[in-house]
Amino acid sequence: MKIRVHQVPAEGLTEQRRYDPEEMDLARFDVHPTDPIALSCFIAKADRELIVQATLRYGLQMACAKCLETFVSPMTTAATLNYHVAPTDVVDITDDLRQEIILSYPMIPVCQPDCRGLCVRCGQNRNHGLCSCVE
Numbered sequence: 001m002k003i004r005v006h007q008v009p010a011e012g013l014t015e016q017r018r019y020d021p022e023e024m025d026l027a028r029f030d031v032h033p034t035d036p037i038a039l040s041c042f043i044a045k046a047d048r049e050l051i052v053q054a055t056l057r058y059g060l061q062m063a064c065a066k067c068l069e070t071f072v073s074p075m076t077t078a079a080t081l082n083y084h085v086a087p088t089d090v091v092d093i094t095d096d097l098r099q100e101i102i103l104s105y106p107m108i109p110v111c112q113p114d115c116r117g118l119c120v121r122c123g124q125n126r127n128h129g130l131c132s133c134v135e
Ligand SMILES: [Zn+2]
Pocket: 064, 065, 066, 067, 068, 069, 110, 111, 112, 115, 116, 117
């Protein structure tokens, strides 16, 4: 989203946007944001500063590192972005939003805190029941 500094009124501005995750180039091999990414933000300016309070809502479709099942986790990310600006500037916040979303990705996605993973012998998903292999 591009913000024209001179169009931001003294009392600030509220904006809503929807982003297509494909457009934002967000996919990691094991993490795919679901469509759409919803942004709501409050934009304010003070002197030579532009302040954007952004809230992003989206889902992350991930593959569990333990059991390999795909699951979707709803996410809410809030960020305050600050820019030093001149009155004639146009500020593109898209790349900073992209960074905030990528920072929210878990290092190791797990479908549930106590995921039991797969049996190393037969490959059975142990969340669905125990197999007959002897440990
Ligand atoms: Zn799992």
